[in-house]
Amino acid sequence: MPFDAAPIRDPSQRKAYPQSVAGPFRRTKTALSSLILGLFHLGPWLRWDRGAGFPDQAVLLDLDRGRGWLPGAVLWPDEVYHLVGLLIAAAIALFGVSALYGRVWCGFTCPQTVWTELFVRIEALLEGDRNARMKLDQAPWTVAKLARKAAKHLLWLILAVVTGASWTFWFVDAPTAAHAFLTLSAGPWMWTSLLVIAASTYLLGGLTREKFCVYMCPWARIQTAMGDLSTRSITYDAARGEPRGKARAGGPPMGDCIDCTLCVRVCPTGTDIRAGYSVSCINCGLCADACAPVMRKLGRPTGLIAFAAAAEAEAEAAARAERTYALTPTAPARPSTRTPPRRRLSAKGVISAAAVTGILLLMAGVFALRPSLTVAAQQERSPVAVALADGRVRNGYRLNLSNRTLAPATYVITAEGVDGAELRNPAEDETGQTLRVAVAADSTQTVRLFVTAPDGAGGNRPLHLRIQDAGTGEVAMAETVFSLLKH
Ligand code: SF4
Ligand code: SF4
Numbered sequence: 115m116p117f118d119a120a121p122i123r124d125p126s127q128r129k130a131y132p133q134s135v136a137g138p139f140r141r142t143k144t145a146l147s148s149l150i151l152g153l154f155h156l157g158p159w160l161r162w163d164r165g166a167g168f169p170d171q172a173v174l175l176d177l178d179r180g181r182g183w184l185p186g187a188v189l190w191p192d193e194v195y196h197l198v199g200l201l202i203a204a205a206i207a208l209f210g211v212s213a214l215y216g217r218v219w220c221g222f223t224c225p226q227t228v229w230t231e232l233f234v235r236i237e238a239l240l241e242g243d244r245n246a247r248m249k250l251d252q253a254p255w256t257v258a259k260l261a262r263k264a265a266k267h268l269l270w271l272i273l274a275v276v277t278g279a280s281w282t283f284w285f286v287d288a289p290t291a292a293h294a295f296l297t298l299s300a301g302p303w304m305w306t307s308l309l310v311i312a313a314s315t316y317l318l319g320g321l322t323r324e325k326f327c328v329y330m331c332p333w334a335r336i337q338t339a340m341g342d343l344s345t346r347s348i349t350y351d352a353a354r355g356e357p358r359g360k361a362r363a364g365g366p367p368m369g370d371c372i373d374c375t376l377c378v379r380v381c382p383t384g385t386d387i388r389a390g391y392s393v394s395c396i397n398c399g400l401c402a403d404a405c406a407p408v409m410r411k412l413g414r415p416t417g418l419i420a421f422a423a424a425a426e427a428e429a430e431a432a433a434r435a436e437r438t439y440a441l442t443p444t445a446p447a448r449p450s451t452r453t454p455p456r457r458r459l460s461a462k463g464v465i466s467a468a469a470v471t472g473i474l475l476l477m478a479g480v481f482a483l484r485p486s487l488t489v490a491a492q493q494e495r496s497p498v499a500v501a502l503a504d505g506r507v508r509n510g511y512r513l514n515l516s517n518r519t520l521a522p523a524t525y526v527i528t529a530e531g532v533d534g535a536e537l538r539n540p541a542e543d544e545t546g547q548t549l550r551v552a553v554a555a556d557s558t559q560t561v562r563l564f565v566t567a568p569d570g571a572g573g574n575r576p577l578h579l580r581i582q583d584a585g586t587g588e589v590a591m592a593e594t595v596f597s598l599l600k601h
Contacts, residue, residue, distance in 0.1 A: 129251075130324050130384035132234060133244035133376075137403025143221070147228045155276070158283035162186075164520055168556070175285050181556070187481070188556065190518060196481060203473040210466020212337040215421070216347035220333065221398030226326055229277070229319035230382070233270055240266045244379055270320040271312075278312030324383040328394040338393060343424040344460060348397050350377075350388045350419050358388070370414050377401035377419055387419060487525065488516045489581050491592035499597040501569070508566045509596050515561060515581065517553040523583055524552050529565050530578040532596045538564040550584070569599050 160172035162185045169176060174183040182189035182197075189196060208219055220227060240262050241247045253259060282304055283291055294300035295308065318326055327334065341347070355371035371388065378386045380401060385394045387401050399421070406416040494510035502508055517523045527549045529535040538545045540562055553559045565577065577596040582589045 130382060131244045131247050131379075132382045132384075132400075133379040133404075134238065135376075135380040135400050135404045137400070137406060139399030139403045143231070143398060143400075146222050147231060150223060150225070150228050151232070155280045158280065158288040168520055169287055171287050173284070174287065177285055187484075188518065188520070190516070193484065196477060199473060199477040199480075203470050203477070206466055206473070207470045209340060210462060210470070213340045213342070213345060213462040213466070214460060215397070216341060216345050217334065217337055217395070217397040219337075220327060220331075220396035224327075224333075224396075226318060226331070227382075227396065227398070229315060230323045230326075232273060233319045233323065234382070236269045236273065237266055240269070267320075270316055274312040274316035274320070275308065277315045278308035278310070281311040282307045324394075327396050328383055334393050334396075341424075344462075346421045346423045347391065348387060348395060348399055348402060348419060349391070349422045349424075349426075351417065351422070352388070352390075355388065355418050370409065370412075370418050372408065372412070374408055376404040376408060380404040484518075485588065485590060486517070486519045486586070487523070487581065487583055487588050487590045488518065489579070489590045489592045490514045491579055491594045493594050493597070499599050501599055502566065505569060506566050507569045507597075507599055508564050509577075511563045511565065511579070511594060513561045513563050513579065513581075513592065514558055515551060515553050516558040517555060520555050521585075522552060522555050523585060524550055526550055526582045526584050527561075527563070528580045528582075530580055531576050532565065532567045535565050535567045535577075535596070538566065540564060565596060567596060571598070573598060 157173060158171060161170050162172040162183075163170055164183070169183055171183060172185050174181075176183055180191045182193075211218060237247065241250050250259060250262065279292065279295060282295075285307070286294075286304060291300065291304060294304065300308075322330075350371075354369060356369045357366070358371035358373045359368055360372050361368040377388070378384070378401070380403070381387070381395075382398060382400065383394045383396060385392050385401075387395060402419040402421075405419045409416045409418055490513070492512045492514075494512065498509065500508045500510075513527070515525055517525075527537060528547065529537055536545060536547065537549045539549050539551070549563070551559070551561050563579075574595040574597050577594050579592040579594065580589060581592065
């Protein structure tokens with residue numbers, strides 16, 4: 115029964131030796147792992163021409179310049195909320211998927227699973243499949259064993275270092291960073307990034323492996339709380355499989371499980387799914403892949419191990435109580451007692467999908483309407499207002515004009531809300547009703563601005579500084595006040 119007290123795998127097992135297996139879940143895992151690894155390692159090498167003076171890496175989280183370079187867009191540090199929105203949408207999607215299908219994130223896409231599989235593949239390449247690896251570990255130390263183990267750890271280290279380098283390439287232009295690493299001219303933080311990720315990869319993927327998923331990962335415990343009777347997880351059809359073992363002539367009736375233990379041997383966490391739901395099961399489906407050919411060989415229906423909901427398991431128990439089978443070794447195959455999966459909309463699925471879609475649509479709208487020009491104005495405080503010889507009053511301001519495009523821009527500044535206001539740019543010695551300021555591409559320029567107007571009663575008056583891009587016509591407003599001397 116899923117969600118009962120959750121036994122974890124036999125603690126006497128110091129290490130899992132997963133056996134290779136073929137099947138649809140295996141193929142899905144391989145395809146997803148290849149996609150994730152391909153994106154991670156090759157992503158930084160994709161190029162995107164932004165013109166001279168700008169990085170040509172398609173996706174670059176440029177910590178030096180404080181920019182997130184994306185194809186066709188540049189994110190500034192104050193736009194980090196786009197990333198936050200994306201993470202929130204991903205978290206809701208993960209909660210929704212976990213509520214519907216248990217730990218499929220763990221079994222198919224979690225980096226711990228993906229990288230652990232790579233390490234196990236390297237191990238299998240050098241030491242053989244499960245039985246050969248177990249035999250080698252139990253054998254006394256010889257030069258040949260030492261050589262194999264050393265070669266394995268060397269390949270593991272290379273994989274860990276390549277992973278650390280690829281991680282760094284997302285933050286520093288990949289060809290530049292690769293050259294810096296190869297010529298040992300990389301800076302301290304680049305080395306730190308590479309070594310920290312390489313050490314974590316080697317430790318978690320090579321040495322800790324499935325123990326991280328079983329004993330350390332908090333997600334295993336958190337996601338258990340999200341499941342209910344409708345959550346579909348990999349389960350063993352005990353009503354059909356038990357009593358397990360090979361049927362003998364004249365012996366008692368037996369279930370469909372012949373106790374070949376293939377499902378346990380292929381399990382990457384060493385779990386025996388036949389013992390019921392376990393927190394050590396990452397829902398990868400490999401045990402189902404292992405069992406299906408056994409059933410086919412016996413001429414029995416597949417699905418003895420399959421994705422099923424606890425509600426179905428309850429139905430199985432009820433069916434088992436009602437039914438009596440006259441099993442003999444020659445009896446026809448016992449039919450599956452699982453209730454067929456009901457195609458119905460799950461509230462959790464609908465709510466999660468609606469929330470994720472809503473957030474993504476909102477983010478897409480906010481992203482599409484991002485301004486390419488932003489402005490902030492700060493009134494100078496000492497003094498706030500200066501009386502001029504002609505009887506007028508002058509206030510000083512600091513304007514921060516940010517040109518978020520990859521081309522230089524000219525901005526036209528006008529003052530609104532204060533009658534007779536005249537603008538002056540002291541740096542350029544320009545005066546007039548409007549001022550023009552050139553701002554370089556992808557940069558912020560601070561402009562000192564004087565606003566002069568006739569004095570009058572009334573204290574402070576709202577001052578609206580209007581900045582218009584002369585090229586595109588885009589307008590940004592800065593709200594501030596104009597201070598008078600007569601109160
Ligand atoms: S693979 Fe299938 S038949 Fe073999 S032990 Fe597991 S459940 Fe039983
Ligand atoms: S019990 Fe089956 S689904 Fe669970 S981790 Fe092991 S192989 Fe994967």
